[in-house]
Each structure stands twice: as structure tokens, then as C-alpha cells.
Amino acid sequence: xMRWKKISDAVVRRLPLYLRVLEExxxxxxxxxxxxxxxxxxxxxxxxxxxxxxxxxxxxxKQGVGYEVGYLREELRKILNLDREIRIGLIGVGSLGHAxxxxxxxxxxxxxxxxxxxxxxxxxxPSKVHRQLDGMLIHPIDALAEVTKQERLQMAIVTVxxxxxxxxxxxxxxxxxxxxxxxxxxxxxVPAGVYLANADVSLEMQRLxxxxxx
Amino acid sequence: xMRWKKISDAVVRRLPLYLRVLEExxxxxxxxxxxxxxxxxxxxxxxxxxxxxxxxxxxxxKQGVGYEVGYLREELRKILNLDREIRIGLIGVGSLGHAxxxxxxxxxxxxxxxxxxxxxxxxxxPSKVHRQLDGMLIHPIDALAEVTKQERLQMAIVTVxxxxxxxxxxxxxxxxxxxxxxxxxxxxxVPAGVYLANADVSLEMQRLxxxxxx
Numbered sequence: 001x002m003r004w005k006k007i008s009d010a011v012v013r014r015l016p017l018y019l020r021v022l023e024e025x026x027x028x029x030x031x032x033x034x035x036x037x038x039x040x041x042x043x044x045x046x047x048x049x050x051x052x053x054x055x056x057x058x059x060x061x062k063q064g065v066g067y068e069v070g071y072l073r074e075e076l077r078k079i080l081n082l083d084r085e086i087r088i089g090l091i092g093v094g095s096l097g098h099a100x101x102x103x104x105x106x107x108x109x110x111x112x113x114x115x116x117x118x119x120x121x122x123x124x125x126p127s128k129v130h131r132q133l134d135g136m137l138i139h140p141i142d143a144l145a146e147v148t149k150q151e152r153l154q155m156a157i158v159t160v161x162x163x164x165x166x167x168x169x170x171x172x173x174x175x176x177x178x179x180x181x182x183x184x185x186x187x188x189x190v191p192a193g194v195y196l197a198n199a200d201v202s203l204e205m206q207r208l209x210x211x212x213x214x
Numbered sequence: 215x216m217r218w219k220k221i222s223d224a225v226v227r228r229l230p231l232y233l234r235v236l237e238e239x240x241x242x243x244x245x246x247x248x249x250x251x252x253x254x255x256x257x258x259x260x261x262x263x264x265x266x267x268x269x270x271x272x273x274x275x276k277q278g279v280g281y282e283v284g285y286l287r288e289e290l291r292k293i294l295n296l297d298r299e300i301r302i303g304l305i306g307v308g309s310l311g312h313a314x315x316x317x318x319x320x321x322x323x324x325x326x327x328x329x330x331x332x333x334x335x336x337x338x339x340p341s342k343v344h345r346q347l348d349g350m351l352i353h354p355i356d357a358l359a360e361v362t363k364q365e366r367l368q369m370a371i372v373t374v375x376x377x378x379x380x381x382x383x384x385x386x387x388x389x390x391x392x393x394x395x396x397x398x399x400x401x402x403x404v405p406a407g408v409y410l411a412n413a414d415v416s417l418e419m420q421r422l423x424x425x426x427x428x
Contacts, residue, residue: 009421016420020401044401080420081427088419099313100415107399107416116419154426155419179422181415185321187234187258195425197418201314201395202321204411205302205330205369206230206294207223208393211409212368213295 011053015080017043018050022073023113035066082115089120089153089177091168092160093128093138096183097121100157101134120151124164141171148175155179162186169196225267229294231257232264236287237327249280296329303334303367303391305382306374307342307352310397311335314371315348334365338378355382362389369393376400383410 021042025031036054040047054060054072057079061067077083088104090097104118121138123129129140139147147153156172158165158180165184172180179195182188185203190196235256239245250268254261268274268286271293275281291297302318304311318332335352337343343354353361361367370386372379372394379398386394393409396402399417404410 012424013421015424016417017401019420020399020417042401079424081423082420086419086423086426095313095316099309102309103415114416116416116423155422179426181418181422185234187231187256195422197422199413199415199418201317201413202328202330203227203230203234204395204413205300206233206296207227208369208395208409208411209295209300209330210226210229210293212300212393 007056011056014043014045014049014053015076017045018054019073019076019080019082022069022076025069026073032069033066034069034072036061039067077113082113085115085117086155087120087151087153088116088118088155088157089122089144089148089151089172090118090157090159091122091141091144091172092158092164092184093121093123093125093133094159097123097157097159098133100159100183101136105134116155118157120147120153122147141168144171145175148172148177153177155181157181157183158188159183221270225270228257228259228263228267229290231259232267233287233290233294233296236283236290239283240287246283247280248283248286250275253281291327296327299329299331300369301334301365301367302330302332302369302371303336303358303362303365303386304332304371304373305336305355305358305386306372306378306398307335307337307339307347308373311337311371311373312347314373314397315350319348330369332371334361334367336361355385358385359389362386362391367391369395371395371397372402373397 018039021039025034036047036050040050060072090101101118107114108117121133121136122141122144123138124141128138131138156177158168160168162184165186166188169180169188169190173190173194181197181199183199185200188196232253235253239248250261250264254264274286274289304315315332321328322331335347335350336355336358337352338355342352345352370391372382374382376398379400380402383394383402383404387404387408395411395413397413399414402410
């Protein structure tokens with residue numbers, strides 16, 4: 001499909017928030033039309049910003065009528081590439097890694113539209129490698145390039161210790177993975193064209209701690 | 215200590231990134247002085263923005279000399295309220311909750327300066343309540359207000375299913391908790407004066423998926 005270049009990441013970050021509101025409204029069947037005011041209120045964004053964000057991608061609403069919930073939901077899913085399965089490898093099968101696999105399997109099983117799918121596991125611990133976890137084989141990290149090709153992985157979730165995270169990210173990049181979600185408490189560097197998101201729990205907690213002093 | 219009002223959250227979000235770079239440099243003993251250029255490069259922020267962010271809180275660097283690593287680290291820890299223990303309750307002891315508890319206990323044990331401490335657990339599942347997990351008793355959610363007082367909880371981590379998250383957040387607010395880290399895939403509403411951070415894994419993955427189409 002057509003891609004829209006140079007759309008700021010701040011806009012991209014809000015799209016999943018809009019999608020979630022639309023999914024909820026669609027599933028509950030509560031409404032077929034939604035104003036930018038309601039969509040914004042439920043997503044925590046001003047109505048003007050909702051209209052501006054969506055206008056980057058086309059004309060989805062009618063003035064004075066609002067957005068058609070089912071249609072906008074479909075369009076947002078296409079824009080976010082969530083209209084097809086995205087195959088994900090998880091690297092580092094510790095307790096956090098394991099929890100994420102379980103969480104993902106549950107979401108994937110419950111919601112036929114949830115196309116983010118962890119399909120391959122990797123670890124370097126000899127006591128884990130070549131064993132099964134929740135029905136999936138744990139591959140050695142050395143097999144990353146090969147399994148990425150075989151399993152058509154597009155995204156990686158990194159749940160290794162901080163000291164190993166950059167090396168693992170480098171190997172993901174070499175293997176052709178273009179999106180990395182990093183849980184390790186380490187600042188990673190990836191080349192242009194590879195997209196990185198940090199889900200470092202400690203950083204969020206440290207940010208919240210700031211406000212406890214007010 | 216003195217608090218600085220009206221500092222934008224965008225500034226606050228970058229402080230833990232600076233702190234991490236300083237912690238690493240301090241621990242490795244590699245350097246006693248760091249320029250805004252190096253600090254910025256390692257934190258992924260421009261040198262000008264580093265200087266601007268830190269200037270909100272005082273004069274920490276000397277022009278042409280840089281920041282004294284140990285001193286700035288101490289000051290940032292004070293600004294973020296991380297110079298003292300922050301006591302945290304975790305609500306929802308499923309696999310993600312359990313993984314976060316383990317992760318926290320490990321960080322807390324390894325690093326004497328890591329003052330974010332999960333000290334109380336809550337769940338509503340009768341098969342979990344009143345049992346021990348990793349040395350901590352699991353309380354019923356009904357005991358939230360009482361245990362918050364007893365244990366002097368200041369922060370809550372919410373790892374319950376989406377459908378229960380708002381109700382749990384409301385109860386945290388009633389109990390006097392002022393900072394909530396939400397892992398549930400739900401948009402929560404909290405009153406002014408209560409600070410919320412979202413660590414919804416799916417949202418980050420959905421955002422990354424956008425870039426896979428480019």
C-alpha cells in the first residue's frame with residue numbers, strides 16, 4: 001500500500017491509541033459513528049489533534065457527522081500494518097521473556113485481529129537451548145540469521161541482560177530485522193532504517209518518582 | 215528539598231536517560247568529567263538540549279570543563295527522588311506481574327542505589343491471596359488502603375487484565391498512591407495530582423509495526 005513519508009513519530013505513537021478506542025467501540029457495538037471529540041477524549045488527545053493526525057492519512061470523517069467506527073478501524077489497521085500477521089522473535093527467555101510470550105499467546109488466541117505474533121525464541125543458556133517453551137523451540141542466538149529467514153521474522157523483542165543487549169541488537173540488524181522492542185536497561189544504537197522502541201520499565205518508574213516530590 | 219514547578223514532562227523523561235549514562239560512567243570509573251556533548255551522545259539527546267534540560271535544576275557544569283560525573287549523578291538522584299527508597303505495591307500477580315517482581319528484586323539486590331522497591335503484592339484470585347510469592351505475602355485487593363498505609367506505599371504497578379484496570383487505579387488513588395505504572399492494555403483516567411505512566415507493550419509493538427511498511 002501507499003506509504004506516507006516524513007510523518008512524525010509523535011503522530012505514529014498516537015495511532016495505536018486511536019485504534020484501541022475504535023476496537024473497543026467496535027467490539028461493544030455501542031456506536032457506529034464517533035466524533036473527533038469523543039475519540040479524542042477516550043484516547044486522551046485533543047479533538048483538534050485527532051483531526052490533524054488522521055488528516056495525514058486521508059479523509060476519514062465527515063464534518064458534523066464524525067468517523068465511521070468500523071471503517072476507520074480497518075484503515076488504521078492497514079496504516080499500522082496490522083492487517084496481516086507480523087512475525088516476531090523473542091531473544092532472552094528469562095522470567096520477563098517468558099511472561100511476554102504467555103501474554104502474547106493469550107492476546108493472539110483471544111483476538112483474531114491481534115496480528116502481533118511471537119513465533120520464535122532464542123537464548124544462549126545451554127540449559128534452555130533446544131528445549132521447548134509453551135510449544136516453541138528455543139534456538140541458540142547463533143541461529144538468529146537462519147531462523148529469521150526461515151520464519152520470516154520482522155520484529156524482535158530483546159529481553160536479555162543489559163550487558164548483552166547491544167550485541168544482540170547488532171545481530172538482529174545483521175539478520176535483517178527492522179524493528180526492535182528493547183526491554184533491557186541499556187541505550188541501544190541501531191542504524192538508520194531500523195526502528196527501535198524502548199520498554200525499559202525502570203526508566204518509567206524513575207520518571208514517575210520525580211513527581212513524588214511535588 | 216526544593217521542587218521546581220512547571221517543568222515539562224518531556225524534560226523529566228530525559229533525566230533518567232542522563233542518570234543511566236552517569237551511573238555507567240561512575241561505576242566503570244572511566245571518567246570524572248563529562249562534556250554535554252558526550253553525555254548527550256550517550257543518552258541520545260543533542261548537547262544543547264542536555265545543557266538546557268539540566269539548567270532547569272541548577273548550574274552543574276563549568277563551561278569548557280564539563281560535568282563532574284559523581285556530583286551530577288548525586289544531584290540527578292535527588293531531583294528524581296531516587297536518593298531514598300520508594301516503596302511500591304504491585305497489583306495483579308499473573309505471569310507479567312511475577313516477572314516484574316523477580317526483575318525488581320534482582321535489580322534491588324545488585325545495585326545498592328536502585329531505590330525502587332516492590333514491597334507489597336495484591337491479587338483477587340482466591341488461589342493466590344494469602345500465599346507467599348518470592349518471600350512476599352499476596353494481599354487481597356480489598357486490603358489496598360490498609361496495606362498502603364502500613365507499608366508506606368507511594369507507587370503502584372498495575373498488571374491486572376484491561377477490564378479491571380480502571381477500577382484498580384481508582385482504588386490506588388483512594389488509598390493515596392500518587393504514581394501509577396500501568397501495564398494493562400487500557401487507557402486509564404486519574405485525577406490531577408496523580409501521575410500515570412503507561413508501559414503497554416502492545417502499543418509499542420503497534421507503533422513499531424507502522425515502520426515495517428516503509
